[in-house]
Amino acid sequence: MTVAIIGTGKMGGGMARLLASSGIEVAIGHRDLAKASALAQEIGPKARSGSVADATKLADIVLLATPYSAAFEALREAGDLSGKILIDISNPITPDYKALTVGHTTSAAEEIQKAVPTAKVVKAFNTIFSELLPAEARKGRSMPVQVFVAGDDEAAKKIVSEIIAKTGFEPVESGALSNSRYLEPVGEINIHFGFFLGWGTSAAPVWMKA
């Protein structure tokens, strides 16, 4: 299994390192080939690199790690995503991080699914700060860190959940892709806890059954 990662920033880099350290091959795609190559070299033999289109071709699963505002341009660069799983980790936030630009009657994930109707979009990781991606950053916590997983294709959600479990997070089945309308606000309140209410970036939501 190869996961293509589009973007080499905080989440793209963090997810690429996390997946590779969990034994999953990654293909890093970036508009700047030098940035993609530098990240792949840092990660080692589990990582390859290339353009956004090159990386997408190598993978059945694509993780989009650009800002939501750049998602549609990046997806155009990616090329044909038919039949591929597309993991959307985005929070469609304003430049000051304090509010969402999309919501209530749609979500970033649903808008992305509309743009690539033949891909299987799965929402995940939008409530996790990049600082929590390394396994060491999660050691010693009282509970596993949860990753909420929403999507309309059950098989795709199962595969993404298996990947999440492999990385040491707890996948939480969160229903249809349209539930991203509720997961993205959870991501936004987590940003408020982390950045504006003094909790720091180890903040993460946990849903308890009892």
Ligand SMILES: NC(=O)c1ccc[n+]([C@@H]2O[C@H](COP(=O)([O-])OP(=O)(O)OC[C@H]3O[C@@H](n4cnc5c(N)ncnc54)[C@H](OP(=O)(O)O)[C@@H]3O)[C@@H](O)[C@H]2O)c1
């Ligand atoms: N940071 C977090 O803790 C966190 C947590 C949960 C979810 N998220 C979500 O994760 C996504 C990425 O956030 P981030 O914090 O990793 O952002 P970031 O550090 O700013 O990285 C963004 C990446 O996207 C690339 N990019 C920008 N525009 C692009 C385009 N048009 N085509 C191709 N690539 C493009 C950037 O390339 P350049 O280097 O060339 O600019 C960079 O590699 C966002 O949707 C965010 O809401 C972030």
